Amino acid sequence: MDPREEIRKLTAELNEHSYRYYVQDAPTISDFEYDAKYRHLEELEAAYPDFALPDSPTKRVGGEAISGFDPVEHQVPLESLTDVFSEEELLAFHERMEQSLEKPLFTVEPKIDGLSMALIYENGVFVKGATRGDGKVGEDVTENLKTIRTIPLTIPDPPELLIVRGEVYMPKKAFEDLNERCELNGEKPFANPRNAAAGTMRQKDPKKVSSRHLDILIFNVQAVRGITFTTHAESLEYLKSKRFKVIPYLLAGDRESALAEVRRIGEERENYDFAIDGAVVKLNDLSDRERLGSTAKAPRWAVAYKYPPEKKETVVRDIVVQVGRTGVLTPKAVLDPVRLAGTTVGFATLHNQDVIDGLDLRVGDTVLVQKAGEIIPEILSVNKDKRPAGTVPYKLPERCPVCGSPVARDEDGAFIRCTGAECPAQQLRNVIHFASKNAMDIDGLGESLAQSLLSSGLIATVADLYSLEAEKVAELERMGKKSAANLIASIEKSKSAGMARLLFALGIRQVGEAAGRVLARRFGSVEALEKASLEELTAVNDVGETTARYILDWFSNPQSQHLLSRLREAGVSFASNEEPVGDRFSGMTFVLTGGLDSMSRDEAKARIEALGGKVSSSVSKKTSLVVAGESAGSKLTKAQELGVRIIDEAAFLELLG
Numbered sequence: 001m002d003p004r005e006e007i008r009k010l011t012a013e014l015n016e017h018s019y020r021y022y023v024q025d026a027p028t029i030s031d032f033e034y035d036a037k038y039r040h041l042e043e044l045e046a047a048y049p050d051f052a053l054p055d056s057p058t059k060r061v062g063g064e065a066i067s068g069f070d071p072v073e074h075q076v077p078l079e080s081l082t083d084v085f086s087e088e089e090l091l092a093f094h095e096r097m098e099q100s101l102e103k104p105l106f107t108v109e110p111k112i113d114g115l116s117m118a119l120i121y122e123n124g125v126f127v128k129g130a131t132r133g134d135g136k137v138g139e140d141v142t143e144n145l146k147t148i149r150t151i152p153l154t155i156p157d158p159p160e161l162l163i164v165r166g167e168v169y170m171p172k173k174a175f176e177d178l179n180e181r182c183e184l185n186g187e188k189p190f191a192n193p194r195n196a197a198a199g200t201m202r203q204k205d206p207k208k209v210s211s212r213h214l215d216i217l218i219f220n221v222q223a224v225r226g227i228t229f230t231t232h233a234e235s236l237e238y239l240k241s242k243r244f245k246v247i248p249y250l251l252a253g254d255r256e257s258a259l260a261e262v263r264r265i266g267e268e269r270e271n272y273d274f275a276i277d278g279a280v281v282k283l284n285d286l287s288d289r290e291r292l293g294s295t296a297k298a299p300r301w302a303v304a305y306k307y308p309p310e311k312k313e314t315v316v317r318d319i320v321v322q323v324g325r326t327g328v329l330t331p332k333a334v335l336d337p338v339r340l341a342g343t344t345v346g347f348a349t350l351h352n353q354d355v356i357d358g359l360d361l362r363v364g365d366t367v368l369v370q371k372a373g374e375i376i377p378e379i380l381s382v383n384k385d386k387r388p389a390g391t392v393p394y395k396l397p398e399r400c401p402v403c404g405s406p407v408a409r410d411e412d413g414a415f416i417r418c419t420g421a422e423c424p425a426q427q428l429r430n431v432i433h434f435a436s437k438n439a440m441d442i443d444g445l446g447e448s449l450a451q452s453l454l455s456s457g458l459i460a461t462v463a464d465l466y467s468l469e470a471e472k473v474a475e476l477e478r479m480g481k482k483s484a485a486n487l488i489a490s491i492e493k494s495k496s497a498g499m500a501r502l503l504f505a506l507g508i509r510q511v512g513e514a515a516g517r518v519l520a521r522r523f524g525s526v527e528a529l530e531k532a533s534l535e536e537l538t539a540v541n542d543v544g545e546t547t548a549r550y551i552l553d554w555f556s557n558p559q560s561q562h563l564l565s566r567l568r569e570a571g572v573s574f575a576s577n578e579e580p581v582g583d584r585f586s587g588m589t590f591v592l593t594g595g596l597d598s599m600s601r602d603e604a605k606a607r608i609e610a611l612g613g614k615v616s617s618s619v620s621k622k623t624s625l626v627v628a629g630e631s632a633g634s635k636l637t638k639a640q641e642l643g644v645r646i647i648d649e650a651a652f653l654e655l656l657g
């Protein structure tokens, strides 16, 4: 087939399947077939880039990160709605409408707790998308919006101009997955799906946005050229025919049926795959809307009904403790099941000991539970009048419920953590961290392989990596002989990673890459470090008392000793490969900016540190020297302003000697 024709056909076919999958939720081919066609299109487009179409599915994730979000003036303002908080206020709205209009009809839609966006289509092509901003001026987030599969890149039989408004949201499932990933990476989880969606839209790398699985529901035609609608419902049906994912709405009719729909949405609100914070009641007739117009703040023809968070009393039967992947102990209240906002609730999160103490919560207590947008409900208060006799205050256990290690409270927070180096609850994270690039640098050992090594029982702790057999690894899903052999070779190589990397890889609290290097230089071997006293540790540049105590505690834990002896038996080097610390740069702080020809930035950093210097990421008055390489940016300007000495690469090399 003619490649141009084949590209055209494949593009249309893939877009059709994508529409069926994402918008209609009714796929007709398997993911595997889709992927195969997608890859074929990618290959064709690479061979014939001129034939690639603007709505090609390969165009959804742009190659390059973007530098910022330009302001966009909205052609039609994105107004906000008047909130009403009770059925009486809603009735008053309906009565106002009935006074000014004859037999007004209403539509009702759930109000998604997301981010409002305007999407602009010119001659059927999605050309620009912008955030709401202040309603008049928003930010250009076109590249990020393109990653949302339910946004059509082109629309059939298009009008010359079409501007639609929709709400971008993170589906609850995607939100839970994202937070799980945050936990695994030791990052702070997002408070709710809205924050997660907002944080994602502000990402400058569309690839990252794409991986977060945002979605959108369209709920309004902001502007259209060449077509006139008479009702809101008609315009939404039009958008459906143009393949948009449109908000589930009901043309409710009169005020009684509108109220019934508002109540129904409220009762079932937890069952949507998106978080909602209300229901929107709008006039259906567009000429009526025009007649009524807007106040300075909001349109007169619509209101947003806000559901009060639902609260109910129930009894706490037990408090159970889960150990997260970073070792954090999280208490959960086991409740007598209670119906809240359409779902049955059997657990409430208690976050940490401070929350339990603040509530004075005890097993057996009757509590008030609330669910308001978040995934897991919360306990608001304890009804002490109903407290049975004989209850006792609850304290989190002093030993990890999974592995029995002592727990320790974070020095800077409310969290309590298991200190076991071999705690099964933490192994997935430990393995991923141990293998990561800046730790033992075991190529190919990422999250999914770590997961299958652990779940298949081939390893239980990182020490088991060193006795893995290639044949067994090759049998794992998505592995083969070649990748298994590569993995084993990479594991073998990691034995000589050296003490600095090993210390970082072991995940001792507060011992990062820099501390690992400093300790390796000072002590030369793990054995020597183990014998060091508190005084000897704190005497090391950059090691404070907290870190020193973490190190001592870590070595004193039997699980750590067990892990170390197994690593030693496996032949992992405990000796430092680092140059012993020099003192030429002692007391000096460097800032690196721009690229260097002769070495990578990591290498430059290592060389500075080997001579006793420090590397900082930002320029301040304390900076001794700025090393400015190729295309140095704002740090250079800052250095000039502060009068900090700047040297080029040649001078830097000379200084290193």
Ligand SMILES: [Zn+2]
Binding pocket: 323, 400, 401, 402, 403, 404, 405, 418, 419, 420, 423, 424, 425
């Ligand atoms: Zn544990």
